[in-house]
Amino acid sequence: MDFFQSIAMGFQVALQPGNLFFCFIGVLIGTLVGVLPGLGPVAAISLLLPTTFHVTPVSAIIMLAGIYYGAMYGGSTTSILVNIPGEAASVVTCLDGYQMARRGRAGPALGIAAFGSFIAGTIGVLGLMLIAPPLAEFGLKFGPPEYFSLMTLGLTILTFLASGPMWKALLMAAFGLFLGCVGMDTLMGAPRFTWDIIELSDGIGLVPVVMGLFGISEVLLNVERSMERSVFETKIRHLLPDLKDWGESIFAILRGTVIGFFLGVLPGGGAVISSFVSYAVEKKISKYPEKFGTGMIPGVAGPEAANNAATAGAFIPLLTLGIPANAVMAILLGAMMIHGMQPGPMLVKEHPDLFWGAVTSMYLGNVMLLVLNLPLIGLWVKILKVPYPILFPLILLFCLIGGYSLNNSLVEVFIMVIFGLIGYLFKKFEYEGAPLVLALVLGPMMETALRRSLLLSAGDPLIFLSRPISATLMSLSLFLLAYPLIPWFRKKRALLPKEDKED
Amino acid sequence: MPVTFGEVIKVVRMERFNNDQVSAAVWFAAGIIICLAALRYDLGDFASPGTGFMPLLAGLAIVFFSFLGLVHGTLRRKQGVGWKPSLRGLRWKKSLVVVAALFAYILLLPPLGFSLCTALFIGFLLRTVKPQKWPVVAAGSVLTSLGSYAVFELWLKAQLPKGPWGF
Numbered sequence: 001m002d003f004f005q006s007i008a009m010g011f012q013v014a015l016q017p018g019n020l021f022f023c024f025i026g027v028l029i030g031t032l033v034g035v036l037p038g039l040g041p042v043a044a045i046s047l048l049l050p051t052t053f054h055v056t057p058v059s060a061i062i063m064l065a066g067i068y069y070g071a072m073y074g075g076s077t078t079s080i081l082v083n084i085p086g087e088a089a090s091v092v093t094c095l096d097g098y099q100m101a102r103r104g105r106a107g108p109a110l111g112i113a114a115f116g117s118f119i120a121g122t123i124g125v126l127g128l129m130l131i132a133p134p135l136a137e138f139g140l141k142f143g144p145p146e147y148f149s150l151m152t153l154g155l156t157i158l159t160f161l162a163s164g165p166m167w168k169a170l171l172m173a174a175f176g177l178f179l180g181c182v183g184m185d186t187l188m189g190a191p192r193f194t195w196d197i198i199e200l201s202d203g204i205g206l207v208p209v210v211m212g213l214f215g216i217s218e219v220l221l222n223v224e225r226s227m228e229r230s231v232f233e234t235k236i237r238h239l240l241p242d243l244k245d246w247g248e249s250i251f252a253i254l255r256g257t258v259i260g261f262f263l264g265v266l267p268g269g270g271a272v273i274s275s276f277v278s279y280a281v282e283k284k285i286s287k288y289p290e291k292f293g294t295g296m297i298p299g300v301a302g303p304e305a306a307n308n309a310a311t312a313g314a315f316i317p318l319l320t321l322g323i324p325a326n327a328v329m330a331i332l333l334g335a336m337m338i339h340g341m342q343p344g345p346m347l348v349k350e351h352p353d354l355f356w357g358a359v360t361s362m363y364l365g366n367v368m369l370l371v372l373n374l375p376l377i378g379l380w381v382k383i384l385k386v387p388y389p390i391l392f393p394l395i396l397l398f399c400l401i402g403g404y405s406l407n408n409s410l411v412e413v414f415i416m417v418i419f420g421l422i423g424y425l426f427k428k429f430e431y432e433g434a435p436l437v438l439a440l441v442l443g444p445m446m447e448t449a450l451r452r453s454l455l456l457s458a459g460d461p462l463i464f465l466s467r468p469i470s471a472t473l474m475s476l477s478l479f480l481l482a483y484p485l486i487p488w489f490r491k492k493r494a495l496l497p498k499e500d501k502e503d
Numbered sequence: 504m505p506v507t508f509g510e511v512i513k514v515v516r517m518e519r520f521n522n523d524q525v526s527a528a529v530w531f532a533a534g535i536i537i538c539l540a541a542l543r544y545d546l547g548d549f550a551s552p553g554t555g556f557m558p559l560l561a562g563l564a565i566v567f568f569s570f571l572g573l574v575h576g577t578l579r580r581k582q583g584v585g586w587k588p589s590l591r592g593l594r595w596k597k598s599l600v601v602v603a604a605l606f607a608y609i610l611l612l613p614p615l616g617f618s619l620c621t622a623l624f625i626g627f628l629l630r631t632v633k634p635q636k637w638p639v640v641a642a643g644s645v646l647t648s649l650g651s652y653a654v655f656e657l658w659l660k661a662q663l664p665k666g667p668w669g670f
Contacts, residue, residue, distance in 0.1 A: 050661065051661075054660065165523075165572070165575055167527075167568045167569075167571040167572045167575060168572065170564070170568045171530055171565060171568040171569060171572065174534075174561050174564035174565045174568060175530075175533075175561075175565060177557070177560075177561040177564070178537055178558060178561035178562065178565065181557050181558040181561060185554040188545075188553065188554050190544070190545075190554045192544060192554055192555075192558065193540065193558070216605070219601065220598040220601055220602065221598075223594070223597040223598055223601055223632050223633075224593040224594045224595050224597050224598045225593065225594075389629070389632060389633035389635065390629070390635070390639075390643065392628070392632070393624070393625045393628040393629060393643075393647070394625075394647065396601070396604075396605065396624075396628070397621060397624070397625065397647065397651060400605070400608060400624075401651065401655055401661070401663070404612075404661075404663070404664075405655065405661040405662075405663070408662050410609055410612065410613070413609050414609055417602070417605045417606065417609065420602075420605070421602060424598065428589040429522055429523075429525075429526040429589070430522070431526070443557075443561075447557040450552070450557070451552045451556065451557075454549055454550065454551075454552055455550070455551060455552075458550050459548065459549030459550030459551075460549075461549070
């Protein structure tokens with residue numbers, strides 16, 4: 001099947017009324033999640049995962065993907081109007097977006113954020129379409145050692161990009177790997193660390209862990225702080241940026257798209273890092289770098305484009321190699337497996353309807369977002385005014401119902417609350433949850449790949465260094481692990497933005 | 504010379520260590536426990552790794568990285584980085600109330616059923632964390648309970664626990 005036939009088939013799938021509906025619901029919920037501070041795409045996708053059990057896998061993935069890129073759109077609204085990022089990838093939008101709003105230019109700021117996101121999202125999806133199939137072909141050359149080395153690289157990149165000392169991120173990854181060992185040993189069929197609890201024989205579920213770490217812990221942190229927030233009171237008009245705004249923004253959008261897409265592809269990279277890098281680039285090449293932070297429109301356009309392009313890029317390692325690039329992709333991986341799909345090189349061949357349907361739905365989703373975001377900004381502002389003391393019990397209830405309805409089991413709910421407490425402590429002691437989540441998902445796959453590799457090589461660990469692809473990936477991991485030991489690089493790493501939880 | 508109670512308290516006071524030292528020590532202990540637990544399973548050998556192989560590796564990694572953390576924390580302590588209280592100035596009792604409510608919800612869900620338990624849970628949180636007026640509490644708890652029942656049980660066919668009265 002050639003490229004254009006595949007796209008045609010993808011549109012045929014994505015344009016089915018049911019799939020269109022789920023795409024719409026996904027981007028709507030995603031925008032809402034992006035708008036509401038304290039609830040990010042990771043928690044939202046986890047919460048809504050159980051609701052997709054009764055729909056087809058294609059519809060489920062279309063909706064869950066819609067939540068992810070929808071959240072990137074919605075996040076800019078709170079950054080611009082309230083100076084509070086709706087999710088981590090919009091932190092940098094606060095710098096100039098809020099200043100534009102204070103100067104009475106909230107409309108163009110919101111407008112350029114929406115248009116920039118649309119352009120970047122659309123180009124990103126095009127890149128995904130072009131790059132994913134050949135990469136999947138390349139992925140067929142991978143054996144257990146290559147997979148193990150690739151997953152090691154993914155984890156290493158994520159720990160490298162995490163904020164704070166690297167030992168903390170590595171500790172979290174190691175703990176995640178241990179949690180991934182709980183349950184049945186897939187090679188031997190023996191139970192491990194299950195303490196005769198039936199629910200644990202399938203392992204510790206990703207969804208309760210994620211909802212606990214990112215949903216419940218966030219509520220616990222928020223309720224102990226002041227729960228007041230004020231929405232910037234201004235009349236939002238002239239949402240369409242004028243020609244001068246476009247002139248100042250268009251190249252920032254294109255640069256942000258390229259930066260975001262390639263950083264999104266990188267396992268462990270993502271929307272947060274790409275938005276910061278884009279901002280830094282815009283500031284560096286601007287004729288007026290000193291004015292950044294006072295309401296410069298490229299400071300909004302570039303990062304917003306970057307974080308949206310990164311979402312498209314992040315799908316590439318998942319759909320082609322079965323490797324999630326970040327915590328959101330880890331949940332999507334779990335969702336696909338629940339629906340009986342195995343993401344990886346064979347996905348494009350075995351389930352072309354899912355692959356091309358999901359990818360083309362992103363085009364439609366981007367159009368829906370553009371249509372949704374501009375006229376509904378007034379509604380989002382009203383929702384922002386819902387007081388947090390009213391909102392947080394609902395967030396907790398969604399977590400509880402979501403945790404319970406996974407397997408109709410209170411054990412999962414209990415695990416979720418425990419991880420809520422653990423996540424709360426992690427945040428108090430400045431440990432990031434993202435490496436843990438990625439390691440929890442990759443853990444069982446890494447273990448299988450490691451043990452198979454050692455079986456293949458009769459116990460020789462040099463197998464990881466004797467095969468070219470594996471050796472390259474492993475060398476990159478070792479380089480990144482050694483990188484912070486060099487003082488100059490350590491200082492550079494300390495300047496990296498906080499990747500934190502959600503991206 | 505006998506050690507006074509006050510001196511013992513002073514020795515174990517958190518202020519002697521910084522946050523990284525304390526958390527790394529906890530991780531170190533956790534890593535040791537994981538290693539010991541992994542040894543209960545068949546480790547196999549490099550040519551044929553067994554069930555306990557990967558948990559042991561993970562446990563050893565935790566021990567190693569937490570040791571690095573202890574060293575790092577101690578070096579920072581010597582540079583003057585001390586204990587940073589993470590609860591000072593915060594209304595941490597509110598978090599405690601929320602956690603208690605979550606555990607109570609888990610305990611009461613089977614005997615009370617979803618609707619009543621949810622109404623009580625929402626009402627309790629609305630009234631205690633940042634107290635709302637009683638009409639808001641009553642309306643919020645009843646509407647949330649009914650609404651979530653309609654969405655999850657009736658529409659999405661989630662099988663939520665039912666109390667003695669069938670809802």
